[in-house]
Amino acid sequence: MTESSPAPEELRVGADRRTLVVVFPGGARDEFSAEFLRVLSPSAEVQGHSPDQRKTVGGKKDVAIANILPIGHYAIRIVFSDGHDSGIYTWSYLAELGREKDERWRAYLEELKAKGLKRER
Numbered sequence: 490m491t492e493s494s495p496a497p498e499e500l501r502v503g504a505d506r507r508t509l510v511v512v513f514p515g516g517a518r519d520e521f522s523a524e525f526l527r528v529l530s531p532s533a534e535v536q537g538h539s540p541d542q543r544k545t546v547g548g549k550k551d552v553a554i555a556n557i558l559p560i561g562h563y564a565i566r567i568v569f570s571d572g573h574d575s576g577i578y579t580w581s582y583l584a585e586l587g588r589e590k591d592e593r594w595r596a597y598l599e600e601l602k603a604k605g606l607k608r609e610r
Contacts, residue, residue, distance in 0.1 A: 494584040496562060506553035506570070511583050519587035523554045524608070527569050528597055529586065530576035545597070547606030 499512040509526060512518045528535070528546045537543045549571070556568040560577055568574040586593065601608065 494580040496580055497583070500557065500565065502554050502557065506555070509554060509557075509567075511587065513580075513584060517584070517587065519583070519590065521583075521586065521590070523552050523569065524549050525586075525590070525594060525597075526554075526567060526578070527552045527571070527573060529593060530567075530573060531578060531582055532573070532576035534573070534575055545600045545604055545606060547601055547604075547608065548610040550608040551610070 495514050497511050497513050499510065501510040502508070503510070507523045509521045509523070510518065511521070527549045530536070530546075535544055535546055553570040554567055555570050558566040558568065560566055564577045564579040564582075566574060566577055600606075
């Protein structure tokens with residue numbers, strides 16, 4: 490179980506709608522591409538209901554962030570330009586993604602290659 494993280498001091502979507510900047514108390518700052526957040530969505534659609542149901546999502550290189558909706562005081566829901574909107578990104582999950590960004594991106598690219606998928610549509 491992931492331990493709780495404090496709410497970010499700032500959440501900012503880039504002018505091109507393709508990046509999300511998250512700044513946590515204490516100065517930890519992460520910048521995520523919309524593609525990264527979309528393919529690692531915490532939704533059941535992507536993660537499944539068990540590890541063996543997890544899906545590798547390709548073709549999302551050009552996805553953008555259409556909207557961000559607050560979920561209580563613990564999370565946000567990101568609405569993507571492809572219509573995906575079922576993932577709830579808790580502060581803890583965003584902090585975890587920030588800590589593991591390089592490793593997770595590398596693993597994603599390897600999965601795409603192994604499955605014959607591409608980042609482009």
